[in-house]
Amino acid sequence: MNSGPRTLVVRCPDWSLTALGVASGEPALVLAAGRVAAASGAARAAGVVRGQRRREAQGRCPEVAVLERDEATEARRFEPVVVALEDVTPWVEVSRPGVCAFGVRGPLRLLGGEAALLARTAEVVEAALDAAVGPAHPGCRLGVADGRFAADLAARAAGAGIAGAVVVPAGGSPAFLAPQPVGVLGRPDLADVLVRLGLTTLGAFAALSATDVVGRFGAEGQAVHRLAAGLDGTPPQVRRPPLDLAVAVDLDPPVDRIDRVAFAARALAEQLHDDLRGRGLACTRVVVEAETEHGERLARCWRDEGVLGASALADRVRWQMEGWLHGPPAIRPTAGLVRLALLPDEVVPATGRQAGFWGGATAADERAARALARVVGLLGEGSVRLPEWRGGRDPADQLVLVPLTGGVGEVGRVDAPPADAPPWPGVLPPPSPAAVHADPPPAELLDGRGRPVRVDGRGVLSAAPAMLRVEEGEKAQVAAWAGPWPVDERWWDPLRRRRRVRLQVVVGDGVARLLVLEAERWRVAATYD
Amino acid sequence: MGLPAGHASTLPDNPSAEGPAPARRSHPHSLAEAARRARTGAPAGERTLPVSPALADLLPDGLRRGSTVGVAGPGARSLALTLIAEATATGSWAAVVGDPDLGLAAAAEVGVALARLAVVDLSGPTASRQWGAVVSALVGGLDLVLVAPRRQVRAADARRLAARARERGSVVIRIGDAPWPDRPDLELALGGATWEGPEDGYGRLRCRRAEVVATGRGRNARERRVLLLLPDARGVPSLP
Numbered sequence: 001m002n003s004g005p006r007t008l009v010v011r012c013p014d015w016s017l018t019a020l021g022v023a024s025g026e027p028a029l030v031l032a033a034g035r036v037a038a039a040s041g042a043a044r045a046a047g048v049v050r051g052q053r054r055r056e057a058q059g060r061c062p063e064v065a066v067l068e069r070d071e072a073t074e075a076r077r078f079e080p081v082v083v084a085l086e087d088v089t090p091w092v093e094v095s096r097p098g099v100c101a102f103g104v105r106g107p108l109r110l111l112g113g114e115a116a117l118l119a120r121t122a123e124v125v126e127a128a129l130d131a132a133v134g135p136a137h138p139g140c141r142l143g144v145a146d147g148r149f150a151a152d153l154a155a156r157a158a159g160a161g162i163a164g165a166v167v168v169p170a171g172g173s174p175a176f177l178a179p180q181p182v183g184v185l186g187r188p189d190l191a192d193v194l195v196r197l198g199l200t201t202l203g204a205f206a207a208l209s210a211t212d213v214v215g216r217f218g219a220e221g222q223a224v225h226r227l228a229a230g231l232d233g234t235p236p237q238v239r240r241p242p243l244d245l246a247v248a249v250d251l252d253p254p255v256d257r258i259d260r261v262a263f264a265a266r267a268l269a270e271q272l273h274d275d276l277r278g279r280g281l282a283c284t285r286v287v288v289e290a291e292t293e294h295g296e297r298l299a300r301c302w303r304d305e306g307v308l309g310a311s312a313l314a315d316r317v318r319w320q321m322e323g324w325l326h327g328p329p330a331i332r333p334t335a336g337l338v339r340l341a342l343l344p345d346e347v348v349p350a351t352g353r354q355a356g357f358w359g360g361a362t363a364a365d366e367r368a369a370r371a372l373a374r375v376v377g378l379l380g381e382g383s384v385r386l387p388e389w390r391g392g393r394d395p396a397d398q399l400v401l402v403p404l405t406g407g408v409g410e411v412g413r414v415d416a417p418p419a420d421a422p423p424w425p426g427v428l429p430p431p432s433p434a435a436v437h438a439d440p441p442p443a444e445l446l447d448g449r450g451r452p453v454r455v456d457g458r459g460v461l462s463a464a465p466a467m468l469r470v471e472e473g474e475k476a477q478v479a480a481w482a483g484p485w486p487v488d489e490r491w492w493d494p495l496r497r498r499r500r501v502r503l504q505v506v507v508g509d510g511v512a513r514l515l516v517l518e519a520e521r522w523r524v525a526a527t528y529d
Numbered sequence: 530m531g532l533p534a535g536h537a538s539t540l541p542d543n544p545s546a547e548g549p550a551p552a553r554r555s556h557p558h559s560l561a562e563a564a565r566r567a568r569t570g571a572p573a574g575e576r577t578l579p580v581s582p583a584l585a586d587l588l589p590d591g592l593r594r595g596s597t598v599g600v601a602g603p604g605a606r607s608l609a610l611t612l613i614a615e616a617t618a619t620g621s622w623a624a625v626v627g628d629p630d631l632g633l634a635a636a637a638e639v640g641v642a643l644a645r646l647a648v649v650d651l652s653g654p655t656a657s658r659q660w661g662a663v664v665s666a667l668v669g670g671l672d673l674v675l676v677a678p679r680r681q682v683r684a685a686d687a688r689r690l691a692a693r694a695r696e697r698g699s700v701v702i703r704i705g706d707a708p709w710p711d712r713p714d715l716e717l718a719l720g721g722a723t724w725e726g727p728e729d730g731y732g733r734l735r736c737r738r739a740e741v742v743a744t745g746r747g748r749n750a751r752e753r754r755v756l757l758l759l760p761d762a763r764g765v766p767s768l769p
Contacts, residue, residue, distance in 0.1 A: 364672070365645075368622035371670020372647055378659050378666065383650045384624075387633045387643040399633035401648055430764035431734065432634035434606040464729060482727030482734065504734050510722035511603050512734050526632065528724070528734060529606040 003173055003230055004147025006104040008117065009155040010085070010125055011141040012078070014038050015098025018129075019077040020067050023136030027061055032069040033402055034388060039064075041138070071315075072258075072322045074098065077132045079323025082300065083331050084128035088121055093285065093303040097319060101148055101303075114167060118142055122162040132328070142166075146173040149227045153177065153184060174230035178203030185224050190217065202228040245281075246343040247272045254293045254336025258318075258325050263377050264340055265317035270370060272342045273310035282307040285346035288320045293335035298324055301345060311369050317342065372404055393426045393487060395514070395526050396436045426487055428502070433514055433526035440523035443515060444469040445505070455501045455517055459486035468507050468515075470524055476507040484517075578616040578672060578700060581640060583766040586755045587717075587743045592616065594672075594698035597691055599713035601706050604739060606631060607639070607759050608717050609704050611766045613673045614640035621672035626664055627651040628677035628704060638764025647671075661686045668699045677704040684710040715745040720754065735762045738769065 012018055016038045022028040027042040036057050039048040046061035058064060074097035082100055085092050089107040094100045104117065111117045125140045139161050143154025145168035154166040154176070168176045180202045182191045199205045206229035213225040249268050255261050276283055285303040292298075300323075302308075302316040317340075324333060372384050385401035392398050445453040447463035454462040461484055469475045483503035490496045501517040502525075512528035577591035592598070592612060600608040606628075613623045618640055624647045625631050637643055649663060650656075656663075660678065667674045668690065687710050694701045703713060720742040726735030736758045743753045761767045 364620050364622060367670045368645070368647075369670075371666050372624070374666040374670075375649055375663050378663055379649070379651075379653055379656055383653060383656070385648045385650060387636075387646060387648070389643075395632055395634045399637065399643070401633075404647065429733065430638050430762070431736070431760040432632055432638055432764055434604075434610060434632045434635040435630045436632045436634075438629045461730070480724065480727040481730060482732050483730065504727055506724045506727060506734070510719075510724065510737070510739075512724045512737075528737070529604060529632075 003171070004150075006144065006146050006170065007101050007148045007151040008104050008121065008142065008144045009099065009101045009148065009151040010081075010121060011143075011152075011155040011158075012081070012098045012125075012129065013138055013141055014040055015078065016069055016074055017067070018133055018137050019074040019097065020070060021133060022065070022067070024138035025136075026065065027063055028065040028067060029057055030067050030069050034390060037069055071097070071319065072326070075319035075322040076326045079320075079327045080132045080331060081125055081128040082323075084124045085121070087124055088117070091301065093301045095303060099152070101151065104144060114144060118144070118165050118167070119162050122165070126161065144168065145176060146170060147227075147230060150177055150230060153180060156184075174206070177228060177230050178206070182228075185227065187224060190221070190224060206230070245272075245275060245279075245347070246341055247275060248289075248339060248341035250339050251337055254338050256325060256333075256336040258321055259381075261321045261325065261337060261340065262314075262318045265321060266314040266373060266377060268340060268342055269313035269317055270310050270373075272344060273313060276344060276347060280349060281344075281347040282349075283313070283344040283347050284308065285344070286313060286316065287343040287345050288317050289341040289343060290321075290324065290333070290337050291339040291341075292333040293338050294333075296333050296335070298333065303346075307348065309366070311373065313342070314373070376404065391424055393424055393428075393489070395428065395432050398424075398427075398432075426485075428485075428514070431528070433512075434529040435527040437524060437526060440516070440525050441471045443471070443513075443522045443524050445503075445515060445522045446475075453522075454520075455484055455486075459484055459501060465503075465505060468505055468513070470513075478505055479508055480506040576698075578621060579619055581611060581615045581766060583757055583759075583768055584611060584741075584755075587741060587753055588715075592700050593714075594700060595695040596715060597694065597701045597703065597713040599703045599709070599716045600718065601704075601716075602718050604719040604722060604737075604759060605704050607635070607737075607766070608719070608741065609675055609702050610636050610639040610641055611759065612702060612717070613675070614766075616673060617642040617645045621645065622647070622670075623673035623675065624649055624667045624671050625675045626667065626677065627660075627679065628675065631675075635760075635764060639760065639766060661689065664690055664701075665693055668693050668701065669697055671699060673700050673702065675702045675704055678707040678709075681708050682710065687711055712746060714747065715743060715749045718742050719759075722759075736760065 016030045017028055017040050020030070022040055024040070025042055027040055027046060029039040029043050029048055030037045031054055034054060036048060036050050036052045038050065043061050043064050048057045048061050048064065054066060058066070078097040082092050082094055085100065085102070089102045091106070092100050092102045104114065107117055108114065111120055121142060122140065129137045129140065141155045141158040141160065142165040143151045143156070143158050145151040145154045150168060150173040154168050158164045158166040178201060181200060182194045182202060182205055184202070185191060194205055205225065208225070210222065210225055214222045247268055249264050251264060255264070272283070284307055285301060286308060287299055287301050289297065289299045300320050302320070304312060308316070324331065376384050382403040384404040386404055387399045388402045390397060390400050445465050446467040447453050448466040451463070453465045456462065465478045465481050467475045468478055481503060484501045487500045487502060489498045503515045503517070504512060505515055506512045513524050514526040515522050516525040577593050579591050580588050598612065617623050622645045626649045629650060629652070631648070633643065636646065649667070651660065664674060664676055690701060703709060720740040722737050722739035724734055724737050726732045737760065738756070739759045740754055740756050741759065743749065756769055757766055758769050759766045
């Protein structure tokens, strides 16, 4: 049985916070798509956990600093760490900013022992972190084990620096993995099924017969089962690809702007993905290579436990370009890039994804993702947006649009209220208006004698509305109306207090409108189109 | 335009050559029926997109892939959302181009799967020049594209768009009253609507009783009308 090469994993804990310059003792959290993506130790101690909504997190820990996730900075600040590690070994694989790994066998010969290797790694990484983000970083976590998955878990379990490093003895990976909960496999759907089957630890899952696991969960289940058993997760038929799978693009004129490189990278990633798919292959490890006008060659290896899809590939390339082009001067290329290449370093037969079974992307999702990426390329970042549920009293607040950044199957995006969410007080009941005006047009609401309709302090109309005139349009007869419903928000906060009155009005042609009176002015907030 | 490989379409291009829809194009009712259909050429699901039950009388075959639909006048957005609801719920993607006002809460109530809805913002300085390229890219990858142009669409753009939709099997839905150089294959509009619920300050908007009129070209030439609650008190389009 192949238990995978002995691997050392370096993790920088809470990298999305550290990269933004948060010191280890400060309470802070990083939001991605409205949910907590990472929280510092101090915030976690106060009860902030990943996946929480912002409001809930602030309720638990009022003094917490709320930061938006910034993947570009994460990539940029991590690149010097990887460059520094190249002193230890030339073959560092980056999983994502904050986590990287390398095979132990080569550098071990040079340094003479795992203890010496760990000490050297810790020293190099900490020095690089000091330079990249300042001395207040929480250090690094080191784990060594047979196989990358076990090494990664060892690094998660490790304490800071060399003293806290966790070294799983050779051949000890299965025993180390056995008591771990199935949740660490990173497949919530599978973990859910397993827990309901009574298989709560990796040991219990690994004890199942591989045939049964493949029969029920397919090729993806097989890979996870191998991981749980302490075997190398990548199936045995991993092949070194023939060289002609590499794709490259010449950039003329030379490019030094990140957005232009990112655009070329996206097309290149799609090309590689399509080439591989045409041969029935998928990529698990890719080398990003760039050449500058001055003949400098930069290369970096990226790897993912799963299979790198087109958008995941494009992300890796973008992160890498951030690291090189916006990094500290010591590692920044001295001239514009003239050539960009992607070399698939490890490919596996594409097993084809079972549509929807894992909640993963279907063929339609992949196609849509590529079309939307192309539109982003045409119109710029932020031009394609996806709905996300936030909750609120007004139709405009309940769902907001967030820019498409990663793939379309982004984790953490919520498009419907959770089933157990309590109702919002003061929300307008369905049906909701089919048009919510981003820029509400002013309106005039008149009573039967042509006087403007007002609302007094107790929320009572001065007279029944009879005529509605929107902007400079025609006056229309009010056929029916309902309301007014006053809304008094944040009455405790003198600066952000908002008092409004809402009124539903049906005008002659069967169109209903939602009017809002704020600061003595009526506006059409929404139309029941 | 770099298109993803391996996605050649095998859709019938000329609707009039097909003649009236055979009865077997409705949804399968049994496994045996589904299997029989699968053996005889392409299944119905590949040539049409499903529509919600409220539109079953108007569009008994569903939404034909490759076709163009126009919705205009009052209620245009509700009609557009009703058209795409069932298809997005069964895995198709939809994009809205140039209509930042589309009510997302209403879309969710109508039954649109918001996980598969993208809103494209055309307010940027160069966006209007790239309208054709953007819509064309979307038609290449998404099953449903809702477009709300601000001004007259050029004849060449419209022709290219229709051809591409036919080739890729996508449905283009034109929202609003902007003039197009050609007629869509199918036009939906409200022929009279009344809101029920509010009465001089009491109550609230509960439902809209509306007559939906479908006209069009080719097989849609015969005018059809159906009375709908668009939407009903839950926000869902339904039969009264």
